[in-house]
Amino acid sequence: MIDLYAMGSPNVVKVYLALEEMGLPYKVIPVDVFGGAQFDPAFTKMNPNAKVPLIVDHEGPGGRDYTVFESGAILLYLAEKSGKFLPQDPARRFDAIQWMMVQMTGMGPMFGQFVHFMRFAPPGNDYALERYRTQAKRVLEVLESRLAETPFLGGPEYSIADIATFPWARNVGPLLGKAAEADYPKLMAWVAGIATRPAVVKALAAVDDVRAKTTAFDKAKPEMLDKVFGRGAFAAA
Numbered sequence: 435m436i437d438l439y440a441m442g443s444p445n446v447v448k449v450y451l452a453l454e455e456m457g458l459p460y461k462v463i464p465v466d467v468f469g470g471a472q473f474d475p476a477f478t479k480m481n482p483n484a485k486v487p488l489i490v491d492h493e494g495p496g497g498r499d500y501t502v503f504e505s506g507a508i509l510l511y512l513a514e515k516s517g518k519f520l521p522q523d524p525a526r527r528f529d530a531i532q533w534m535m536v537q538m539t540g541m542g543p544m545f546g547q548f549v550h551f552m553r554f555a556p557p558g559n560d561y562a563l564e565r566y567r568t569q570a571k572r573v574l575e576v577l578e579s580r581l582a583e584t585p586f587l588g589g590p591e592y593s594i595a596d597i598a599t600f601p602w603a604r605n606v607g608p609l610l611g612k613a614a615e616a617d618y619p620k621l622m623a624w625v626a627g628i629a630t631r632p633a634v635v636k637a638l639a640a641v642d643d644v645r646a647k648t649t650a651f652d653k654a655k656p657e658m659l660d661k662v663f664g665r666g667a668f669a670a671a
């Protein structure tokens with residue numbers, strides 16, 4: 435059994451998708467991030483970086499409990515454990531890993547900052563907003579070009595590269611405006627195809643459930659938002 439420490443955000447959605455796709459049994463432990471639960475000492479003992487997702491595999495290496503944080507590391511761990519969604523052939527394997535890394539180091543941070551400046555920052559941050567919108571669109575163009583060459587990001591097979599990317603890519607319309615979807619036809623067709631996978635449907639229903647059990651960002655106390663975002667009284671000197 436795997437414990438999944440979760441909220442409803444895209445980085446956590448990746449892990450729901452992987453667990454469902456791989457058929458690994460799991461138990462969800464909601465972490466109320468906008469209530470500050472990631473700062474509890476019991477949680478930071480498991481992840482000193484104070485973020486979800488995190489898993490505890492009760493049948494880890496050597497049959498012992500093993501904790502993994504960072505969504506990319508979790509996807510690699512689960513792929514190794516299950517033997518699924520990461521090809522064995524070395525070239526295919528690193529094709530999948532490098533496209534997963536594009537999500538981890540490019541798409542995730544750029545979209546994350548774009549959403550921050552769009553939704554949470556006070557007015558007067560036009561430079562940052564434009565920079566991150568441009569970077570988000572740039573990475574979407576890279577994904578669009580890749581999907582013109584190959585059915586899935588890692589190559590011919592669905593892999594952890596797709597699992598990592600889907601949770602953000604499905605939000606292109608809500609984040610950039612419905613009209614923006616027309617700029618990325620291959621990517622949107624890929625999103626639509628993945629959305630019909632039975633494991634994905636099941637995972638997204640489970641994500642709705644954890645959302646109902648955790649504080650939504652717009653219901654968070656102002657001082658908790660300041661703490662999560664490292665601003666106001668929580669800004670570094």
Ligand SMILES: N[C@@H](CCC(=O)N[C@@H](CS)C(=O)NCC(=O)O)C(=O)O
Pocket residue numbers: 443444445446467472484485486487503504505506661662
């Ligand atoms: N690079 C990390 C990012 C994790 C992350 O940013 N998690 C957010 C939710 S999506 C979080 O727990 N934020 C709480 C905080 O920053 O205090 C990953 O991919 O797992």
